Amino acid sequence: MTPSPQPPIEPTENSDHSGHAYAGHGPSPGHSHGHGHGHSHGHGPAAPVSKHLRKVIAAVLIPFATAVFVGMAVLWPGGAPDHERTGVGFDRETQQARVVSLEQVDCKSVNAAQVPPTGEVSTPSGREARAAQTGECKKATVEVGSGSDKGRTFVEIVQPGAPRQLENGQEVVVAYAPDAPRDLQYSVIDVNRKLPLAVLAGIFALAVVLVGRMRGVFALIALVVSFGVLTLFILPAILQGSNPLVVAVVGASAIMLIALYMCHGLTARTSVAVLGTLVSLLLIGLLGSVFIDWAFLTGNTDDNTGLIHGLYPEIDMSGLLLAGIIIGSLGVLDDVTVTQTSAVWELHQADSTLGPRGLYRAAIRIGRDHIASVVNTLVLAYAGAALPLLLLFTIANSSMGAVANSELVAVEIVRTLVGSIGLVASVPVTTALAALVVSADRPDAGAAAPASGPVRGGRGRRRKR
Secondary structure (H helix, E strand, O other): OOOOOOOOOOOOOOEEOOOOOOOOOOOOOOOOOOOOOOOOOOOOOOOOOOOHHHHHHHHHHHHHHHHHHHHHHHOOOOOOOOOOOOOEEEEOOOEEEEEEEEEEEHHHHHOOEEEEEEEEOOOHHHHHHHHHHOOOEEEEEEEEOOOOOOOOEEEEEEOEEEEEOOOOOEEEEEEEOOOOOOOOOEEEEEEHHHHHHHHHHHHHHHHHHHHHHHHHHHHHHHHHHHHHHHHHHHHHHHHOOOOOHHHHHHHHHHHEEEEEHHOOOHHHHHHHHHHHHHHHHHHHHHHHHHHHHOOOOOOOOOHHHHHHHHOOOOOHHHHHHHHHHHHHHHHHHHHHHHHHHHHHHHHHOOOOOOOHHHHHHHHHHHHHHHHHHHHHHHHHHHHOEEEOHHHHHHHHHOOOOHHOHHHHHHHHHHEEEHHHHEEEEEHHHHHHHHHHHHHHHHOOOOOOOOOOOOOOOOOOOOOOO
């Protein structure tokens, strides 16, 4: 239920409940919606709508929400399936460990039997071999800090050209290979980054709460819920053999409902944003399915996807690719649809005489600016993620046509363009829905009737809610 409208405190100034001046557009004479907010996401009180319109919106959204959560109950996996570890890539048993001592040694004395000597230095392998024979290496003693072998130590040799150099006292992650000889069962595979990541996450949460206050708190809760749906439902359900597309649609819809209503309130404005997001997600799913099939994209493009396919051959990798496109587009879609819906509501509050066409034309001008920035953001985000791959193609002097035709890059092109088309389409779709809804509203008689004349000075009378 949204609050009933109240008359403005003063005829020349409007303020929201947070005390922010609303200086963008003043209400037309006789218009009683005095509470506005200039921010595009509409953090001020939502514009009230009639009981009839709330019933219409509820009639659409309640069955949809029910279907989503019934779908989650039917597809709920109950955890990821067990499997025997292969010892390859991420599918290895790992433990926490710490470097307890570090000393400089001659590379030749520790690598003479491991690295074949070569005089050829024109190739990377030859240069590495020569450096390993002549340089100064580090001999690290590492102590296992977790698991059944806690307290056990082993030696790790770090060559001078290795990308990861160890330091004394450094926390590391080690892999355990039970079938290897005892001296080779443990090896350092990464460093422990939990502390800096935890500190960065704390700074992020603090910034969100300080700036967003209660809105920020709810946004953080919604973020935790989104990750919960992803890790407890979407990923295990796909591993259990459920259709990745169905799982992604159900999971993304659940995230959308929870996040939008938690962050923006249970209002008609949020409900319209939900509808606009849903239509755009369906469009993205349809386009993605068509072009993934047409371009013969398998989704099996690197060692990680190959390992997944090897462990779980029943998983549809192209369906997994489409699921990733849908989930990846959801976050930006939420932002676009909420912004456009809020823009329409604020325009209606500023001038209640605007009809659906007038509201649409005014709000779509805001949407065009948003489209330009969002599409550029998506393209640069995907390009940044694929930057090492693009560098490899540049080093190889490959033509743009050859680069785009390779599946590694074609996957990112389809992902970017399909997501961008959905984002572009969400602007007119959501704007049209919001304009129709807010224009079709008829305030309840006796509860939301506008004042019969200009509001006089003073605080006036407050209507009962």
